[in-house]
Amino acid sequence: MALNMDKFHFGTKDEKKRFCIELLDSLKERGFAKIRSHGVFKSVLDPQFDQIRRFFNLPLDVKMKVKHPAQATPNRGYSYVGQENVGNISGYNKGLGPANTRDIKESIDFGSDIDDLVENVEVPEEDVPNFQVEIDGLFHKLCETQRHILSALAIALGIDQSHLHFIHDRVENEFRLLHYPAIPASELRDGTATRCAEHTDFGTITLIFQDAVSGLQVEDPAEPGTFRDVGSSNLSDLILIVGDSLQRLTNDTIKAGRHRVTYPPGVDRDSDEIIPERYSMAYFAKADRNVSLLPLKQFVTEANPCRYEDVTAWEYNNQRSASLYEG
Numbered sequence: 371m372a373l374n375m376d377k378f379h380f381g382t383k384d385e386k387k388r389f390c391i392e393l394l395d396s397l398k399e400r401g402f403a404k405i406r407s408h409g410v411f412k413s414v415l416d417p418q419f420d421q422i423r424r425f426f427n428l429p430l431d432v433k434m435k436v437k438h439p440a441q442a443t444p445n446r447g448y449s450y451v452g453q454e455n456v457g458n459i460s461g462y463n464k465g466l467g468p469a470n471t472r473d474i475k476e477s478i479d480f481g482s483d484i485d486d487l488v489e490n491v492e493v494p495e496e497d498v499p500n501f502q503v504e505i506d507g508l509f510h511k512l513c514e515t516q517r518h519i520l521s522a523l524a525i526a527l528g529i530d531q532s533h534l535h536f537i538h539d540r541v542e543n544e545f546r547l548l549h550y551p552a553i554p555a556s557e558l559r560d561g562t563a564t565r566c567a568e569h570t571d572f573g574t575i576t577l578i579f580q581d582a583v584s585g586l587q588v589e590d591p592a593e594p595g596t597f598r599d600v601g602s603s604n605l606s607d608l609i610l611i612v613g614d615s616l617q618r619l620t621n622d623t624i625k626a627g628r629h630r631v632t633y634p635p636g637v638d639r640d641s642d643e644i645i646p647e648r649y650s651m652a653y654f655a656k657a658d659r660n661v662s663l664l665p666l667k668q669f670v671t672e673a674n675p676c677r678y679e680d681v682t683a684w685e686y687n688n689q690r691s692a693s694l695y696e697g
């Protein structure tokens with residue numbers, strides 16, 4: 371069931387509080403939360419998905435004009451199918467070292483226009499008219515939504531909202547558009563290839579929109595190893611997943627949601643059925659690079675001693691990203 375964010379903005383004091391508690395409960399019980407009325411309207415998302423389709427339908431040599439730079443982070447620009455393999459970190463997460471699963475996806479990443487570490491890689495106007503201006507607009511809109519969600523989580527956790535905002539002050543977030551090409555179901559059968567291998571995200575929170583094909587799955591926190599489908603009956607359902615940085619800051623009070631993208635619900639894995647192409651958008655909120663991810667003092671008690679070492683958001687991000695990219 372989707373939580374209605376109107377209750378947070380316009381509800382009574384009790385309704386607002388209830389929204390915050392239900393949000394936190396959903397993250398703890400299901401590993402994700404689904405949110406409606408989050409401020410990004412269907413009338414914006416529908417044409418945005420069309421624009422994303424236009425970009426990925428361009429010939430490869432045109433997409434390569436905005437290719438991902440050689441350095442792994444921060445993520446900017448276009449990554450071709452096979453360039454990033456999330457499977458390399460699935461094993462890392464479990465302490466097993468790199469795995470060998472290919473991701474069958476292509477993506478393009480953007481940062482904020484005030485990020486002074488790197489320039490944004492911009493899609494030229496002649497390749498997809500209005501693309502960049504709309505992406506920049508959506509980036510800002512999602513940044514606002516992210517701030518409201520952080521406020522709601524702070525209320526539910528009983529911590530200072532302004533502190534969570536302060537550590538995201540420099541907007542060092544990343545916005546990723548993804549295309550998963552159509553493939554025969556049989557290509558995923560032996561496990562050497564997938565759409566996006568299981569992983570946790572590195573930042574604080576991730577906001578995802580997916581098209582009707584679905585295929586996103588989140589691990590059931592109560593049953594590690596069991597992944598459950600997260601369908602989007604409505605294109606504007608926002609799926610919220612917690613990343614490693616927030617798990618660290620809260621000293622495991624909220625755990626990062628392990629997720630992956632695989633067969634859409636209803637596909638017969640033993641057939642040669644073609645899995646339709648899929649498009650999604652993922653907005654990764656990140657703590658400012660210089661912020662320490664040492665657990666906040668409110669979450670460190672005698673019963674729950676500090677579980678993590680002092681590492682900055684940037685150091686952590688780079689440790690995790692190092693194994694992701696091919697070139």
Ligand SMILES: O=C(O)CCC(=O)C(=O)O
Nearest residue numbers: 548578580586631650652
């Ligand atoms: O495509 C999706 O729905 C999720 C993608 C994802 O998990 C990621 O890029 O980190």
Ligand SMILES: [Fe+2]
Nearest residue numbers: 569570571629
């Ligand atoms: Fe992810």
